[in-house]
Amino acid sequence: MVSSIVRWLPLLAVLMIAGCASVPDRARGHFEGRAVKVDGETAYYQVFIPASVRASVAGSAAAQGSPPVILFLHGSGERGADGIKQTSSGLGPYLREHSDFPALVVFPQAPRHSEWSGRNNRMALAALDATVAEFGADPARQYLTGMSMGGYGSWNIALDDPHRFAAIVPVCGAVFAPRAKRPTLFVEQVAHEADPYAVIAQRLQHTPIWIFHGALDDVVPPDDDRRLQSAFQATHARDVRYTEYPDGNHNAWDATYADPAMWDWLFAQKR
16 A cells, blocks of 8 residues: 555646646736627627636635726727737736736727728727626726827727726727828817817816827827817816836837736826
C-alpha cells in the first residue's frame, strides 16, 4: 500500500502544480463573444468580463456586486463582420494588459463602409442592454467612450438619450466630416443646426464629459473639439473637461486609456 502511494507521488505533485498554475487564469478578466439580433440581422460583439463578474456567474462569494459597464465604439479601421477586430485597437489592447480592470466593457462592431449611426447605434445599444441584463451591471454606472469614428459615434449615441450615460469620453472625434472623401462621417443629430456646438452643449450640459484630442491630429483636426469645449463653457456645464496633447497626432487613444486620472474620474460618476 505504502509503495503504491510512493509510486503515485510524482503524478500527484504534477497535478497539484497544474492546479495552482490555473488559479491566476481564473482570477483574470477575459473577453467572450456574444451576438444580438437587430432589425432581423445578427451582429456579433465582444464583452470584456472582469474577474469578479466571472466569479459571480460561477456562484463564488468573490463577486463585487453590480459592476459598472462601458460601451466602447471603435474607429474606422476596426469595421467588419468578424466580431473581434474591434478589440484590436484602443481600449481592447489596454484591457489585455490590465486584466484586473474592474468594469464590463461592450465592444460592438460596425460593418465595413458604415458609420456609427442608425442601425449600428441601435445594435450597439442592444449589445449594451444585453450585457447589463446578463451580468447584472449597474444601470446608474453606464459609460460611453469611442475613438475617431467612435468619437463621432459617442456624440450621436449620447444625443439620442442624454439621460442614459453617467459620463462620456469622446477621443479624437469631431462634429463635421474631417475631409471631403468621408462625407458620411458627422454628428447627424445636429447636422442642420445653425450652431451645432451650442446645441450639443445645451443638450448634454448635465452629463460629465471628458474630451481628448491630439493637437497635431491631421486625420481629424481638433478644431471641432475646441469649439465644443468653448460651447460647454458658455453653458456653465456641470463637468466638461478637455485635454489636448500638445505633441499628439491622431492616436490620442493610447494615452487616454492609459491615464489613471481619467479612469478615477470616470468611475466616480453615477446617474
